[in-house]
Amino acid sequence: MSKPLKSLAAGLAHLRDAHLKPGDAIPLPLTMASVFHSPGDASGFHQYGRFSNPTWTAVEEMLGYLEDAPCIGFPSGMAAISALLFSLAKSGDRILLSSDGYPTTRLVAERLAAFGVHFDTRPTASFLDGGFEGYRLVYAETPANPGLDICDIAAVSEAVHAGGGIFIVDNTTMTPFGQRPLEHGADVVVAADTKAPNGHSDVLFGHVASRNAEIIAAVQEWRQTCGVIPSPFDAWMVHRGLETLEIRFERMCDTAEFIAPRLKAHKAVRSLRYPGLADDPSHNLARAQMERFGFLISFVLDSAEKAEEFIQGCPLVESATSFGGVHTAAERRTKRGDAVPPGFVRLSIGCEPAEELWQAIETSLDRLCA
Ligand SMILES: *Cc1c(COP(=O)(O)O)cnc(C)c1O
Numbered sequence: 001m002s003k004p005l006k007s008l009a010a011g012l013a014h015l016r017d018a019h020l021k022p023g024d025a026i027p028l029p030l031t032m033a034s035v036f037h038s039p040g041d042a043s044g045f046h047q048y049g050r051f052s053n054p055t056w057t058a059v060e061e062m063l064g065y066l067e068d069a070p071c072i073g074f075p076s077g078m079a080a081i082s083a084l085l086f087s088l089a090k091s092g093d094r095i096l097l098s099s100d101g102y103p104t105t106r107l108v109a110e111r112l113a114a115f116g117v118h119f120d121t122r123p124t125a126s127f128l129d130g131g132f133e134g135y136r137l138v139y140a141e142t143p144a145n146p147g148l149d150i151c152d153i154a155a156v157s158e159a160v161h162a163g164g165g166i167f168i169v170d171n172t173t174m175t176p177f178g179q180r181p182l183e184h185g186a187d188v189v190v191a192a193d194t195k196a197p198n199g200h201s202d203v204l205f206g207h208v209a210s211r212n213a214e215i216i217a218a219v220q221e222w223r224q225t226c227g228v229i230p231s232p233f234d235a236w237m238v239h240r241g242l243e244t245l246e247i248r249f250e251r252m253c254d255t256a257e258f259i260a261p262r263l264k265a266h267k268a269v270r271s272l273r274y275p276g277l278a279d280d281p282s283h284n285l286a287r288a289q290m291e292r293f294g295f296l297i298s299f300v301l302d303s304a305e306k307a308e309e310f311i312q313g314c315p316l317v318e319s320a321t322s323f324g325g326v327h328t329a330a331e332r333r334t335k336r337g338d339a340v341p342p343g344f345v346r347l348s349i350g351c352e353p354a355e356e357l358w359q360a361i362e363t364s365l366d367r368l369c370a
Contacts, residue, residue: 070209077191085109094119095109095117097119106121124147153185177250191206196324200325201320257276268365270299295348317330328350333345
């Protein structure tokens, strides 16, 4: 870890100070523009809205500061992931993906099959088994959602590099305040800032970060030529969200740590997973490579009906897909086709006060046992 997280948070709040001239607004101005005043030779300034925009640049500076690496913003997490895979993969390449991560990743890999790119999948919990020989790109989500299994980022990085490959980590579930994969040897981080970084469930955004200049140049080129650009307004919203990410994330992780053992002890709950619990299969690795244990908890209720009854019966839990927002939200994941039991629930802890949230959850679970 190069910078302690608290000083990272303090620095983040004042990142713009170095650019300020007397009379400038302290908050980030929103620049809605497709064209910019561009006299003479066109270099070194903003010219056209598909090439760059000062509001994106400000968000990329914040994300780049958190990742400690150059960063390119996209209009969604999937736009970032597909830009990365499409700009790096070549015909004949093999890609390895987590089998239990965000499923749309596989759709991207399936699209690439039309161009002669092959892919395989492997469970996150045993990601190291079988090695990485022959894979040009290796892509893991850790902790993988919704099952919350973890792989050893440093060990996978080393093994992937030994085989000449590039290791990509989807860090959406943790954010840079919870885990910094580049510090552990990963080559690229991708993330859906739609989730906790924006945090208010009102815009989609994504980014790619890497210390490898060739990868960043390829991804930047992809964005500019394919036109998958973020809206300046969405970037401005994400900038605003990032200003409170650390305080929200800390609160959400604290509350998840408070609630997970109570949930696990409840008689309606089976197979609870939370990397922060000492007996969780992910715990030791989580301690070694994560800064916090995150805000996602997964568990199984007796049936799909019970899962719906719990979610819809709890006034402090939103019935919604996605995670990382200020509102606690839960989803029965078979609704999205995940390979999990019918009563499997993914719970994303939000910013509500912990005691009140637990009481509401407990009351809704007690009702299932009545
Ligand atoms: C949500 C999510 C994505 C996709 O992000 P969008 O902004 O919805 O495109 C990718 N990876 C993970 C782990 C996610 O949770």
